[in-house]
Amino acid sequence: MANFYDDNADLRWYVERGIDWEPIVRLTEYDYQAEDGFKNVPEALEFYTDILNLVGEYSAEAIAPRWKELDEAHPHLVDGEVIEADVTKEIFEGLKEMELHGLCLPRELGGMNAPLLLLQFNNEMVARADVSTCTHVGFHGGMALAALMYSVLEGTTTFTKNPPAIAETRFRQCIEEIISGETWGSMDITEPGAGSDMAALTTRGTQDADGNWTVTGQKIFITSGHGKWHFVIAKTEPDTDDAFAGLKTLSMFLVPAYEIVDGEKKWLATLDGTEVKLGHNASATVSISFEDTPAELIGNRGEGFKYMLLLMNNARVGVGFESLGSMEASYRAAVAYAAERPSMGKTIDKHEMIADLLEEMATDIQATRAMSVRAAWCEELASKARIALDHLEMTDEARAEMERTKKRCERESRHLTPLLKWFGGEKAVEVARRSIQIHGGSGYIKEYQVEKLLRDAMVFPIYEGTSQIQALMAMKDNLLGAVKNPKRFVRTTAQARWKSMSAKDPVERRVAGLRLLSQQTMQFLLTRLTATKVKELRHHSPGEWGTVMQDWDPKRDFALAMLHAERLITILTAAAVAELLWDQQEIDPARREILLNWLERQEPLCRYHHDSITTTGLRLLEKLAGDEQAKAPAQAAK
Numbered sequence: 001m002a003n004f005y006d007d008n009a010d011l012r013w014y015v016e017r018g019i020d021w022e023p024i025v026r027l028t029e030y031d032y033q034a035e036d037g038f039k040n041v042p043e044a045l046e047f048y049t050d051i052l053n054l055v056g057e058y059s060a061e062a063i064a065p066r067w068k069e070l071d072e073a074h075p076h077l078v079d080g081e082v083i084e085a086d087v088t089k090e091i092f093e094g095l096k097e098m099e100l101h102g103l104c105l106p107r108e109l110g111g112m113n114a115p116l117l118l119l120q121f122n123n124e125m126v127a128r129a130d131v132s133t134c135t136h137v138g139f140h141g142g143m144a145l146a147a148l149m150y151s152v153l154e155g156t157t158t159f160t161k162n163p164p165a166i167a168e169t170r171f172r173q174c175i176e177e178i179i180s181g182e183t184w185g186s187m188d189i190t191e192p193g194a195g196s197d198m199a200a201l202t203t204r205g206t207q208d209a210d211g212n213w214t215v216t217g218q219k220i221f222i223t224s225g226h227g228k229w230h231f232v233i234a235k236t237e238p239d240t241d242d243a244f245a246g247l248k249t250l251s252m253f254l255v256p257a258y259e260i261v262d263g264e265k266k267w268l269a270t271l272d273g274t275e276v277k278l279g280h281n282a283s284a285t286v287s288i289s290f291e292d293t294p295a296e297l298i299g300n301r302g303e304g305f306k307y308m309l310l311l312m313n314n315a316r317v318g319v320g321f322e323s324l325g326s327m328e329a330s331y332r333a334a335v336a337y338a339a340e341r342p343s344m345g346k347t348i349d350k351h352e353m354i355a356d357l358l359e360e361m362a363t364d365i366q367a368t369r370a371m372s373v374r375a376a377w378c379e380e381l382a383s384k385a386r387i388a389l390d391h392l393e394m395t396d397e398a399r400a401e402m403e404r405t406k407k408r409c410e411r412e413s414r415h416l417t418p419l420l421k422w423f424g425g426e427k428a429v430e431v432a433r434r435s436i437q438i439h440g441g442s443g444y445i446k447e448y449q450v451e452k453l454l455r456d457a458m459v460f461p462i463y464e465g466t467s468q469i470q471a472l473m474a475m476k477d478n479l480l481g482a483v484k485n486p487k488r489f490v491r492t493t494a495q496a497r498w499k500s501m502s503a504k505d506p507v508e509r510r511v512a513g514l515r516l517l518s519q520q521t522m523q524f525l526l527t528r529l530t531a532t533k534v535k536e537l538r539h540h541s542p543g544e545w546g547t548v549m550q551d552w553d554p555k556r557d558f559a560l561a562m563l564h565a566e567r568l569i570t571i572l573t574a575a576a577v578a579e580l581l582w583d584q585q586e587i588d589p590a591r592r593e594i595l596l597n598w599l600e601r602q603e604p605l606c607r608y609h610h611d612s613i614t615t616t617g618l619r620l621l622e623k624l625a626g627d628e629q630a631k632a633p634a635q636a637a638k
C-alpha cells in the first residue's frame with residue numbers, strides 16, 4: 001500500500017530523531033497527570049506514529065489518485081447553498097469516520113489529545129495528495145482548537161486540578177459540532193476594499209443597549225466560508241487615519257452563519273457567491289454578507305488584531321506544511337519523470353543542469369521542513385507553556401523554568417514564522433514550475449498532474465499574508481529588535497564574527513558567516529535610516545531634536561528597508577536554516593550533507609542580495625519621493 005508517511009525519510013527523521021518530544025508530550029498530557037493520558041514519550045509516540053501511518057495511507061490511497069476529480073470539483077452556489085462535489089464529500093466522510101477532526105482537542109472535549117505538530121504533519125501529507133483538500137481539513141480541527149484557545153486566553157475556560165482537565169469552556173457547542181464533523185469554521189478577514197491593509201476594514205460590530213453584539217458587512221475570498229462558525233474581524237471603535245492605531249479599532253467575533261430551528265437550517269448571513277479560481281479547486285472560496293447578524297465578542301473590544309495574530313501565526317506555520325506537501329508532489333513527479341525520460345544517450349536526470357535543478361529542489365524541501373518543524377514546535381510549546389503557567393500547579397523553580405521556555409519559544413517562533421511562510425510559499429511555486437520544465441512539453445499538458453500542482457501552489461505566496469507582507473514583518477521585527485535591544489544586536493554580531501573566524505569546524509565558520517552577513521546587512525540599513533533621520537534635524541530647532549528622534553514613522557523613515565525587505569528576508573532565512581541544520585548534524589552526522597548543500601547554494605545568493613541592498617535603491621526612492629511631492633500640491637488644490 002502506498003503511504004506518504006512511510007515513503008518520506010526526511011519526515012520520518014523528524015518524528016523518530018529530530019524532535020524533542022518530551023516537553024511537548026509532557027505539557028499535552030498535563031505533566032503526565034491526565035487521567036487516561038500517556039505516561040511517557042514512547043507510549044505517546046507509538047500512538048502518533050499509528051496516526052501518521054493512517055493518514056499517510058489515506059492520503060496516498062484515497063485522496064491522491066482522485067486529483068483529477070478534485071481539480072474539476074468547483075463548489076458552486078445553488079439557492080444560497082454551496083454544493084460540493086461527491087469526491088469531496090466522500091473524502092471528508094472518510095476523515096470523519098477516522099475521527100480526525102478532533103485529533104488535537106483534549107480528551108475531555110471528545111478529542112484525541114494529540115499535539116498540534118501531528119496535525120501539521122497530517123496537513124503536509126494531505127496537501128501532497130491535494131492542496132485544496134488540505135485547506136478544507138484545516139478549517140475543521142484547526143478552528144475548533146482556535147475556539148478553545150480563544151476561550152482559554154480570554155479566561156472563560158475553567159480547569160479541574162486533580163486530575164488536571166478542562167471543566168468548562170465557552171465555545172463548547174462550536175467545538176463539539178466541529179469535532180463531530182457536522183460543520184466547520186472559517187476565518188473572515190478580507191473585504192473587497194481591504195486585504196493586507198487591515199486598518200481599512202469596514203465591517204462593523206455594534207452593541208445594543210442590552211449588551212448584545214451584531215456584525216454587518218461583507219467578507220470575500222473566505223476559505224470554507226460555507227460552514228457554520230465564522231471568526232469575523234470587525235471594527236468596533238471610531239475610525240482613525242493612523243494605520244497602526246487603526247488596528248486597535250478591531251475586535252474579534254464568533255458568528256454562527258446559520259442555526260437549526262425545528263430541524264430546518266435558518267441562515268443568519270447570506271452566501272453571495274463562490275469564486276472560480278486558477279487552482280485550489282475543491283476548496284470553496286466564498287463571499288458572505290452579514291447584516292445585523294448576532295455575534296459573540298471574543299476577549300475585549302479592540303483586541304481583535306491580537307486574537308487574529310494567534311490564529312494567523314498557526315495558520316502561517318500551517319501554510320509552511322501545506323507548501324511542503326505541494327513541493328513533495330512536484331519534486332517526486334520530476335524525479336520519476338527524469339529517471340525515465342531518455343535524451344541524447346542518457347536519462348535526463350543525468351544531464352548536469354537537470355541534476356542541479358533536482359538537487360536544489362530537494363535542498364529547498366529539506367530547508368522548508370527544518371523551519372516548519374522548528375516553528376511549529378516553538379509555537380506549540382509557547383502556547384502550552386502559557387496555559388500551564390496559568391492553570392497547572394508547579395514549584396517556583398519549575399515555574400521560572402517554564403517562564404523562560406515560553407519566552408524563548410515565543411521569540412523563536414515569531415522570528416521563524418514569517419521566514420517560513422515567505423520561503424515555503426515562494427519555493428512551492430518555484431519547485432512546481434521547475435517540475436513542469438523537467439517534464440518538457442508533457443509538463444504543459446493537463447494529462448500530467450504537474451500543471452495542476454503549479455496552479456495550486458500559486459496561492460501560497462498570497463493567502464495568510466502575502467510574501468511582501470511577510471518580508472515587511474521580518475524586516476520591521478528584526479530592525480526594531482536591534483533598535484530596542486542594541487546590546488543583544490552587538491553581542492550577536494560579535495559572536496558571529498568571532499565564530500566565523502575562529503570556530504574549529506570550517507562548516508561552523510560558514511554557518512556563522514551567514515549570520516554575520518545578516519547582521520551586517522541590518523547594520524547597514526539601520527545606519528542609513530538613522531543618517532536620514534539625523535539629516536532631518538537640520539530642518540528643526542535643537543529644542544525639537546528629541547521629539548524628531550523619538551518620532552519614527554515606518555512609512556517615511558523605513559523606505560530603504562521596505563524597498564529591500566524581500567532581499568533581507570532571503571539572507572535572514574539562509575542564516576536561520578543554516579543554524580537549524582547545524583544543530584541537526586550535531587545529533588546525526590548524516591544530516592551534514594544537507595547543510596553543505598544549503599551553504600553552497602545560499603552563500604553566493606546572500607552575497608548578491610547584500611550587494612544589491614548596499615548599492616541600489618536610492619534612484620527609485622528619489623523617484624517615488626518626487627511623485628509624492630508632485631501629488632501634494634494637486635491634492636492641496638482639490
Ligand SMILES: Cc1cc2nc3c(=O)[nH]c(=O)nc-3n(C[C@H](O)[C@H](O)[C@H](O)COP(=O)(O)OP(=O)(O)OC[C@H]3O[C@@H](n4cnc5c(N)ncnc54)[C@H](O)[C@@H]3O)c2cc1C
Nearest residue numbers: 187188189190194195196221222223462463464465466468
Ligand atoms: C484561494 C484564496 C483563499 C483565501 N482564503 C481567505 C480566508 O479564508 N480568509 C480571509 O480573510 N482571506 C482569505 N483570502 C484572502 C487573502 O488573504 C488576501 O487575498 C491576501 O491577504 C492579499 O490581500 P488582497 O487580495 O487584498 O491584496 P492586496 O492587499 O491588495 O495586495 C496586492 C499586492 O500588493 C502587495 N502589497 C500590499 N500592501 C503592500 C505593502 N505595504 N508593501 C508592499 N507590498 C504590498 C501585496 O503583497 C500584493 O502583492 C484568500 C485568498 C485566496 C486567493
